[in-house]
Amino acid sequence: MTMLGDRQQLAYIASQAADARVNVELETEGMTLNIGPQHPATHGTLRIIARLDGEQVVWAEPSAGYMHRGYEKLTEVRTFPQVTALVNRIDWLGSFANEVPFILAAEKLMGVEAPSRAQHIRTILFELSRIANVSLFLGDLGVQLGAITPVFFAFRDREYVLNLIEGATGGRFHPNFDRIGGLKDDLPAGFIDETRVVMKKLRTFCDQIEDLLFGNEIFQSRTRGIGVIPKDVALSYGLSGANLRASGVDWDLRRDQDIPMAWNKTDFKVITHPDGDSFARCWVRLQEVRESTKIVDQLLDTIPAGPVMAKVPKIIKVPEGEAWVSTENPLGEMGYYVVSQGDQGPFRVKIRSASFNNISIVPWLLKGVYVPDIITILASLYFILGDIDR
Amino acid sequence: MAKPKVPGMFKGLGVTFATLLATAKNGADTVQYPHEKETPPIRARGVIALHEDNCTSCMLCARSCPDWCIYIEGHKELAPPRRAGGAPRKVNKLDRFDIDYALCMYCGICVEVCPFDALFWSPEYEYSEPRIADLLHDKAKLGEWMQTVPEAPELEAGAEKKGKK
C-alpha cells in the first residue's frame, strides 16, 4: 500500500479492521484490487484502490494526482493570452469550453464586454465542444460496458464537429480562439451551412446510439439501479452538471446565470431525470447532446452582424481585483477565481473543475457494488483525467 | 411506447447491419491515409512559416511563447542609406531563428503578436521525424514553409471587414 495519504491510510486500516471482523465468521480473505493508474477503463491515470470481498467492494478510494500538471502554479508566471492557451488542456475533449470562463473572469475584471456577435460565436463554439465531448462519452460508455461498435460511431461523428472547430479556429483540440474582449477572428465563410449539416448528422448519431446502446436490454440491466445517487447526497458532495441533473436537481448554469453569453437568447430544455442511477446519468447526457444541437441551430439563425472584438489595448494589463466566473461545461460546473494585481498576468488563479468534485463521491458510491459495476459507475460519472488532476 | 415494441437488442443489430450495408455501398467514412489525404482547413495550425525579410528579431514572439520554444539570435548591421547622402541605417540581422516543434504547443500566440507580419500559419502537417532533435526547424526550413501558406479565408456573412493591421 504505497503512496496513500494519511487520511486514506486511516480509512484503509479502518476498512481492514471491519473486514477482519467479518472474516472471523466467514473465513474469507479480502483482496485489494488496484484499478489503475494503468487501466483501460479509467480514461487516463486515475487509480481506484478497491478492497474486495469476493467480487464485492468493501471499501474504495480514488487516488488522483498521477497526471498533476500544476496549472494553478503555471498560471502565475504567464500572461493572460498564454494562460488561455494553457487552460485549453484541462478538459481536453471540450477545450473551448475551458477558455470561456477564464476569459469571462478577466473581462469582468477589466470591465469590458465582448460584442454580441462574439458572444454568439463563443456560445456556438462552446456548444460544439460540448457535443464533441459528450458524444465521445456516449461511445466510450459502450466500450466500458463491452460494446465495441458505439465508440467508432462516436469517433466518426465527433470528427465532423472537430472539423468545424478546426475550420473556425485553426485548432482541432485546442482552439485558443478566445481573447479578452472578443474572439481572435471571425468565422470563415461557409461555416454556418456546414454546421447545420453536421448538426443533422449528430442527431442521427444520437438516434443510432439510442438504438444501439440505450434501448438494449443488456445495457439497461447493467445500468438501471446501479450507482444510485439520491438528490441530497448529490448536492452534499458538490456534484454538478449532468450527474446532478440525473439526480433530479434542476440546475443549469446556462439558464440560471446572467453572464455575457448567448444562451439566454435561445430556448432550450434543461434535461433532468428522477432516478439518479447510472442509466439516468447516461440518458441525461444523450438528451443534452440533442438539446445542444438545437441550441446551435437556433444561434446560427440569429447570429448578429458586427465586430467580434471590443476595443482593448494590444498589451493587456488586468486591473487589480478578484473575479469568479463559472459556466456549465460539458462535465459540470467549471469556474475560475482570478486574482489580479494589475500585471500582464494573473497573480493567482483557482480552478474549480467539474470532474474533481464529481469523483469525490466515488468512495461513497462504490461501497458494496460488484467489480463490473465499478466500471459502469465510473463510466457514467464521466470524468476527464486532465479535469481531475489539472 | 404504444407501437409494437421491437426488443432493443434487435434494434442494435439493425443499426450495425445497416452500417455494414452502407459501408459496403458508399465506402467508409475513414480515409486511407498515405494513399488519400484530407485537405486541412485554411486556418489549420499545422506549422509556422517564417518570412525572414520581415523579421526584425524584436524577440516579441520568443517572449510571448508559453513554453519558450523559439530561439532567436541576431546582431545589428549597417545597411546602405535609403536616400543618397543619408546616414547608414542600422538594421537587425537575424542569425538564428529556431522553433522547436517538439516543445511547441501550437497555440499561435507568436503569430499573433508578431508586429511585422513575419510569422504565418501553414496547414502543412507532414513533418514528423524519427529523431526528436530533428523537430527543431531552423531559419531556412521555416522559410521553406512560406510556400505553403494559404490566403486567409473569406469571412462569414455579417462579419466586419477589418483592415490588415
Place this chain on the structure above:
Amino acid sequence: MNAVLLASDLPYWLQSIFRVVGGLVAVLLPAGTVVYLFLFKMLSFMQSRLGPMEAGPYGSFQLFAEVGKWLQKEDIVPANAQPEARIFKMAPLIVLASTFLLVVVVPFGPDALFTDFETGIFYALAVSSISVLGILIAGWASANKYSLLGGLRAAGQLVAYELPMVLAVVGVVIQAGTMNLQQIVVAQNTGSMFGWDGIGNPYVLTQFVAFIIFMISVQAELSQTPFDMPIAESELVSGYMTEYSGFRFLIFFIGEFATAGVFAMIASILFLGGWGVPFAWFGWTTIDSVDNWMNFAGPLILFAKMMALVFFIMWIRFSSPRLREDQLQRFAWKVLIPISLVNIMLTAVLKVAF
C-alpha cells in the same frame, strides 16, 4: 456404413499424416477465415471503416502479419508466476488441445471423418469443457488479480452454460435416436416433414428452442460479448489472458476463434443438416448410397453453414454490451435450463406420440 476412407486401404503412417494435416486444416482454416472475414472485415464495415487494407489484396494477409508479429515477441513469464512457470506456459496449449479434441468427431462428408464415435456428441460436450481447465490454470498461474478474477469468472460461466448446452442437445438426440454425429446428419437429411422430403428434416425447425438455447450457450462458452466477462478488457484487462504475450497469446487467440468455428460446425451438424444435402434430391436413401463426390462437396457445405452461424455469433458480439456475472448466472439457471428441460419433455412426449 462404408469403411472409413482414411482407415481403409492406406498404410498407417500415411493415414496419420492425413489425419494430422486434416485436423490442422479443420481447425486453422475456419479460425483464419473467421478472423479475417468477421473480426477484421465485418467488424470494420459495421463501424464504417475498411479494416486492414495494406497487407495483401484487401488486407487478406493481415493475419499472417499478425501471426508473424506475435511469434517474434518475447515469451514473458511474470516474476510472480516464475515458480509455476511450467503450468503458466502449459495453459494456452490445454485450451487449444480441447479444440483439436473437439474437431475429431466432426463428420465432413459420408466418408470424410476422423473417427466415427457412437457417442460422438457426448464426447464432444465432454472435451469442450477441457478448455475450462486451461483457462482456470491460466488465471491462477498468472499470479495476477485480474487474471484470477477472469479465470474464476470463466470457470463459473463455462460450467453454468455447459448444462443448458447439454440439455439442448438432448432434444436433438431424442429426436434422432442416436448420439453419433454422422447418423444425426443422416437422420436429418433422410427425414421428411409430413411426408414431404424436399428439404429433409433439419432439426432447426423441430428443435428451434433447442437451437436458440444451444447458440446462446455457444456464445457464452466462447465467451463472446454479451458473455465476455472472463475477458472483459475494460474491466479485467483481458482477464486470464492479461499476462500472456507473443506465441502463447496467439494460441489463446487461435483457440478462441477455432473453437468458435468448431462449435458452429457442431451446431450446423446438430441443427442444420451438417455436410449433407437432402438425400431425396439425388435419390439417395442411406448413407451407403451417397455418391463419392459428397466427400469433397460435404466439407464445403459444412463450411458454408458454419460461416452463416459464426456470422450470427459475431454480429451479436459486435453490437451488444456485456452482461454482469451474476446476471449471466441468473440467465443460465433461471431461464435457459428450465426452458430446455421443458423442451426435452415435449420432445420426448412427441417422439413417443408419433
